Amino acid sequence: MKTSKSSISKAQSYREIGEFWDTHDLAEYRDQTQRAEFEVDIQFEITYYALVRQLSERIQAIAKKKGVSPNTLLNLLVQEKLSKTTKYLIKSPVRNFLKVDYLRIKSGLPLDRYF
Numbered sequence: 196m197k198t199s200k201s202s203i204s205k206a207q208s209y210r211e212i213g214e215f216w217d218t219h220d221l222a223e224y225r226d227q228t229q230r231a232e233f234e235v236d237i238q239f240e241i242t243y244y245a246l247v248r249q250l251s252e253r254i255q256a257i258a259k260k261k262g263v264s265p266n267t268l269l270n271l272l273v274q275e276k277l278s279k280t281t282k283y284l285i286k287s288p289v290r291n292f293l294k295v296d297y298l299r300i301k302s303g304l305p306l307d308r309y310f
Contacts (some may be wrong), residue, residue, distance in 0.1 A: 201228055 203224050204215035221228070246254070251265075258268040 204212050204219075206212040206215055235239065252269055254272075255265050260266040263271075
């Protein structure tokens with residue numbers, strides 16, 4: 196195993212590499228770098244969901260306070276909530292859809308606000 200994870204920063208951990216580059220400019224070290232080629236396969240989907248204005252404002256404020264984008268914060272919150280509630284949902288997609296509609300009706304919220 197290599198003793199250093201980075202030849203330029205001489206860092207021993209990824210955190211140290213990050214701290215190094217937070218305070219240094221790559222332009223100062225350009226002559227020590229080499230060309231690299233790689234492929235990136237980012238798979239994501241952009242889907243828009245309507246939010247109540249107050250929720251959107253809270254998400255933006257919290258995201259700004261935490262130093263992340265509202266998209267990142269929202270993805271993390273939804274992922275966390277889904278991981279906690281997944282065990283309670285029925286496995287069939289059709290039954291899940293009906294269960295969600297049932298919960299909306301039970302809560303007294305009109306369905307047309309969501310479509």
